[in-house]
Amino acid sequence: MATKLLxxxxxxxxxxxxxxxxxxxxxxxxxxxxxxxxxxxxxxxISEVLGKLSLEPSEELEQEFQLLLKQKQVYKKTHKS
Structure with a gap:
């Protein structure tokens, strides 16, 4: 029985x-x-962008937020345990 592996x-x-x-x-x-x-x-x-959105809403931040949500959704689908 091997006790060391290469x-x-x-x-x-x-x-x-x-x-x-x-x-x-x-x-x-x-x-x-x-x-x-x-x-x-x-x-x-996501938390960082959401915080910025609550202080200074902008279309750019909203798009970034939506992109991050999609990334999270895709990540969870592709990394199921």
Whole structure:
């Protein structure tokens, strides 16, 4: 039974200490974390634009707000867990 794995990622070799099943679980956790970070960025931008809209409404900010809402919707559809 292997206790070390040589992983090739982005043209680089990485050594992983553990079983293949452990590596798979960690990979899934990392992927989900990156997805949550991306969603958080979109949601933060939405909050920022919404705040600006409440102070100084403009067509440009409204368009940006609608675009961010669409991005969030598409992101959630394409990153279902």
């Amino acid at each position: 992983i090739i990622e982005n043209k680089k070799i990485k050594v992983f200490e553990g079983l293949l099943s452990d590596y798979k679980v960690i990979s899934i956790i990392k992927k989900n974390s990156k997805q949550q970070d991306s969603l958080l960025v979109i949601e933060t931008k």
